[in-house]
Structure formats: C-alpha cells, structure tokens
Amino acid sequence: MTEPYAVPVPKGYRVGGWQVREPIATGAFGSVYEGRRAAADTDRPAEVALKFLPTGTGTPRQLAHLRELIDREVELHRRLKQPRLIRMYETLVVDDADHPALDGATVLVLEKAERSLSALLQAEPRPAAGPALLAQICEGLAQLHHAGWVHGDLKPANVLLMKDGSARLADFNMAAELEGTHAYTPAFSTPDYTPPELLWSEIGERGRRIRPSADVWAFGVLAHLVLTGSFPLPGATPTTRRDAAAAYARGTDELRLSPELPDAWREIVRDCLTRTHTDRIGSQALLRRVEAAAGTGRSPRLPRVLLPRRRSRRTTMLAAATAVVAVSALGYGISTWAGTGTEGAGGSGGETTKATAATYGASELRTDKGVPVAYRRLIVDSAHDCVQPEVTPALIAALLKAESNFDPDLSDPSVGKEGEYGIARWTPSLLRWWIRADGVPATETPKPPLTPAESIPAVGRYLCYMEPLLDQNGLSGDRQVLLAAAYRTSTKVVNNAGGVPPKYRDYAARVAHYLKEYTPPGKK
Numbered sequence: 274m275t276e277p278y279a280v281p282v283p284k285g286y287r288v289g290g291w292q293v294r295e296p297i298a299t300g301a302f303g304s305v306y307e308g309r310r311a312a313a314d315t316d317r318p319a320e321v322a323l324k325f326l327p328t329g330t331g332t333p334r335q336l337a338h339l340r341e342l343i344d345r346e347v348e349l350h351r352r353l354k355q356p357r358l359i360r361m362y363e364t365l366v367v368d369d370a371d372h373p374a375l376d377g378a379t380v381l382v383l384e385k386a387e388r389s390l391s392a393l394l395q396a397e398p399r400p401a402a403g404p405a406l407l408a409q410i411c412e413g414l415a416q417l418h419h420a421g422w423v424h425g426d427l428k429p430a431n432v433l434l435m436k437d438g439s440a441r442l443a444d445f446n447m448a449a450e451l452e453g454t455h456a457y458t459p460a461f462s463t464p465d466y467t468p469p470e471l472l473w474s475e476i477g478e479r480g481r482r483i484r485p486s487a488d489v490w491a492f493g494v495l496a497h498l499v500l501t502g503s504f505p506l507p508g509a510t511p512t513t514r515r516d517a518a519a520a521y522a523r524g525t526d527e528l529r530l531s532p533e534l535p536d537a538w539r540e541i542v543r544d545c546l547t548r549t550h551t552d553r554i555g556s557q558a559l560l561r562r563v564e565a566a567a568g569t570g571r572s573p574r575l576p577r578v579l580l581p582r583r584r585s586r587r588t589t590m591l592a593a594a595t596a597v598v599a600v601s602a603l604g605y606g607i608s609t610w611a612g613t614g615t616e617g618a619g620g621s622g623g624e625t626t627k628a629t630a631a632t633y634g635a636s637e638l639r640t641d642k643g644v645p646v647a648y649r650r651l652i653v654d655s656a657h658d659c660v661q662p663e664v665t666p667a668l669i670a671a672l673l674k675a676e677s678n679f680d681p682d683l684s685d686p687s688v689g690k691e692g693e694y695g696i697a698r699w700t701p702s703l704l705r706w707w708i709r710a711d712g713v714p715a716t717e718t719p720k721p722p723l724t725p726a727e728s729i730p731a732v733g734r735y736l737c738y739m740e741p742l743l744d745q746n747g748l749s750g751d752r753q754v755l756l757a758a759a760y761r762t763s764t765k766v767v768n769n770a771g772g773v774p775p776k777y778r779d780y781a782a783r784v785a786h787y788l789k790e791y792t793p794p795g796k797k
Contacts, residue, residue: 357413469522493545657731695723
C-alpha cells in the first residue's frame with residue numbers, strides 16, 4: 274500500500290524557479306521531493322531537495338509547533354554558511370488557491386544528498402571510512418559551536434552524505450543559539466544520543482536548557498556506534514540503554530566501552546561520555562584529537578566507496594510507485610524515504626526497504642500481530658520520548674487497539690460534552706494540553722478530525738506525565754495496565770480504587786491481552 278505523503282505534490286509542479294520531480298521522503302510533518310531548476314539561474318545547482326512543510330491556513334491545526342521548528346532551521350541556515358552544514362539556497366511560500374493542500378506551504382530549497390549516515394550504517398556496519406566520516410562530523414559541530422549554536426539532535430539520520438563523498442550536518446529544527454552558556458530547545462530528544470543530565474531536565478516556558486556539551490555527548494555515542502557497530506551503554510532497547518545511562522550518571526555503574534573500539538579513539542569517546550557536562554571535552558579540542566586519530570588533518574576526504582550504486586530506471590520507478598520506506602534514510606527532518614535513483618540501506622529493490630518500515634522497532638513491538646505499518650514509527654518514537662520505562666511501544670499500541678481498533682477516523686460525539694475522536698479517542702479540550710511536544714498547551718482547542726500524527730505522540734506524553742502520579746506502593750495489578758486505566762479515567766480514580774476500578778475491568782483486560790500479544794518474546 275502506498276504511504277500517503279504529508280504534503281502531496283504532483284510531479285511537474287512549479288514552485289519558484291523549481292520543478293518538482295520524484296519523491297524523496299515523507300513524515301508526519303512534511304515531505305521532501307527532488308527538485309530541478311526550471312529557470313535560468315547560474316547561482317543554483319541543477320538538482321535540489323524541496324522540503325514542503327504544511328504551514329498554510331488550510332493545513333491541519335495539530336502542527337501548531339511546526340512554525341517554531343521551521344523558524345529555527347531557517348534562521349540557522351540564513352546566518353551560518355559553513356562547509357560542513359547542509360546548505361539552504363532559499364525559502365519559498367506557495368501561493369496557489371487552486372491547490373488548497375499546498376496553498377501557504379513553506380518550502381525549503383536545500384542541497385540534495387545521496388543518503389544518510391544512518392542508511393550507510395544499515396548497509397555497512399563499521400564502515401572502513403568511519404574515522405574520516407567522524408572527522409567531518411566533528412568539524413561541523415565545531416563550526417556550529419564556534420558560531421554560537423547548538424545542534425540539539427545529532428544522530429546518524431541527521432548526517433547526510435553528498436555526491437562527492439563529503440558529509441554534512443542537517444536537520445536544524447532543534448538547533449538553538451546560545452545565550453551565554455545555554456540555549457533553549459523544544460522538549461524533543463532521541464534517548465540514545467541524549468546526555469543523562471537532559472533525560473530528566475525540567476522544561477520551562479522557553480523549552481529545555483541545553484549546552485554544547487550535549488552535542489559532544491551525542492558525538493561520543495555516534496563515534497562508538499560507527500567504529501564498533503554498537504552503542505557504548507548496554508541494553509537491547511533505547512529504554513534499557515537509557516536506564517544504563519542513568520546508572521552511569523549516578524555513579525552506580527561504570528562505562529564499559531567495546532573492546533573493538535580502536536585505542537586511538539578510546540580516550541576520545543571517554544572524554545565525550547563523562548558523567549557530568551562540566552568534565553566533557555570542548556568541541557575545538559575534540560576536533561583536533563579526532564583529526565589526529567583519523568589521520569586526516571583539515572578537511573578530510575571520503576572515499577567514493579561510500580556512495581551507493583545507481584539503480585536502473587525500472588527499479589527506481591518500482592520503489593517510487595510502492596512508496597517503499599527506509600526509516601531515517603535522509604536527515605532532512607523527515608522520517609521515511611522513497612528511493613529516487615540511489616540505493617537505500619540493504620539493497621536495491623523495493624521489498625528490502627519496505628521490510629525496514631514494517632519492522633521498525635521490532636525488538637520492542639511485534640511485527641506479526643496486526644499493528645498497522647503506517648503507525649509503527651509514531652508509536653515507537655512516542656514511547657522513546659518518555660523517560661518512564663513503563664511507557665513502551667507495546668503499551669501504546671495496546672491502548673490504541675483497545676480504544677479504537679487503530680481507526681484514525683473514529684468519531685464518537687455522544688461521549689460527554691465534547692465527544693471523543695481519532696485513533697486514541699481524545700477529548701479535544703484534554704488533547705489541547707498534550708498536543709504540543711514542547712509541553713506548552715495549545716492556544717486553541719483542537720477541532721476534529723484529530724489525526725494519528727497529533728494523537729499518538731500526545732498519548733505518549735500523557736502516559737509519561739501520569740506514571741509518577743500513580744501510587745507507588747498501594748496499587749494491585751500490572752502497572753502498565755493500571756496506566757492504561759488511568760488514561761481511560763484518571764490517576765486519582767485508579768489510586769482511590771487501589772487498582773483498576775470495576776467499571777473499567779473489561780477495558781483493562783483488553784489492554785492486558787494486547788499488551789502481551791504485542792510484546793516480543795523475552796521482553797517483560
């Protein structure tokens with residue numbers, strides 16, 4: 274089944290001096306297309322990436338926070354022109370009343386990459402060019418920090434590999450300018466690359482306070498992954514690795530780096546992954562040591578072997594027609610990728626990349642029990658955004674199954690004063706408090722229909738908020754099931770009942786059944 278694009282744009286559509294060609298990537302918040310120069314312009318390349326973001330008046334209201342993220346990305350691109358940062362050529366706004374889905378959309382015109390570091394690592398764990406790659410990534414961080422900015426979301430998906438084999442940092446919608454020693458970013462995070470001090474940090478009105486040392490920690494994790502094929506903290510899932518990071522930060526466990534980590538890099542990684550931010554190495558000193566370890570000197574070059582093989586036209590069209598997806602294949606801030614002339618991770622055909630999407634998060638969420646592929650990434654990522662170990666992908670999936678049978682169009686206006694809508698049966702006035710990822714209530718109450726892109730992440734945030742409010746000692750029953758019961762009623766009602774209230778026992782039994790069904794064998 275073809276995955277719908279967040280911003281569907283017909284092939285051949287003109288925006289500014291560009292013509293839209295094949296689709297590259299899509300996600301909940303936007304879509305990326307190949308663009309070709311349609312007007313004479315000697316200052317622009319022949320091919321670019323066109324990132325369409327639905328910011329028009331006719332687009333879904335659940336993307337209220339998208340404007341802030343776009344503004345961050347555009348502001349950094351406008352002010353910083355560095356060789357290790359993906360380049361933005363211009364921004365455009367679509368003015369087309371005949372196409373309501375496009376009218377008012379913001380379009381970022383970006384350098385077109387071949388693929389991401391994430392795709393490379395899937396195809397070739399521990400690549401031979403890893404040290405040279407790391408030197409270029411570190412150079413990009415040093416350029417950002419020297420200019421007074423923090424990236425805030427460094428990970429393999431946000432490192433792009435260009436046609437000439439060079440690397441670029443990308444996806445700057447989490448980036449922030451320093452105000453003294455700190456910057457402020459939205460409350461997003463990728464747990465595997467988040468330093469311990471930020472996993473439980475307070476979220477203020479301006480977001481979460483962050484330092485350049487957070488990027489240094491992320492670089493240490495990334496370096497260990499590139500050079501050894503494994504994360505530096507133990508655990509089979511992001512949740513268990515997050516717990517290991519907490520134990521390490523408390524001093525109850527030691528950092529045990531892989532014996533496969535080359536000696537020249539061992540102390541570098543250690544100096545990135547210190548327990549406290551104050552002990553971490555600065556990015557300029559880090560760059561000098563990384564270049565020495567890589568043996569590259571300034572401006573390291575990457576061998577052409579990093580570049581993917583070309584597809585035949587037949588294979589390319591098959592991939593586009595079936596909308597095959599490779600999670601985080603391109604770091605344009607978009608989650609899924611459809612091949613457009615380059616080979617994705619793991620092979621050249623559509624079936625390989627389709628399996629990648631269908632098995633996203635397979636270690637935490639069963640792939641053979643009917644969880645719709647279209648919602649897997651939202652479910653898994655929403656669970657990973659919570660620091661409470663009880664909030665798992667299997668729990669969110671079980672709750673959605675019990676609430677709506679995964680029906681995104683559910684509409685039950687007869688319930689209460691407002692009714693319940695969408696895949697998670699949200700009451701609009703309650704969703705208002707959880708719809709924004711930065712923790713700030715929406716200024717207006719959302720109006721149905723409520724889409725999965727807004728509903729599912731809000732479920733994760735609400736469960737994460739409620740878990741500590743449940744009685745820690747006086748409740749009987751499985752804590753995850755109790756949490757689901759609190760979602761259906763409230764933590765106060767569950768605490769007063771000492772467990773699942775009688776009225777909700779059938780609901781809780783259904784959640785318990787699906788929770789067991791969706792949890793992979795061997796996991797709790």
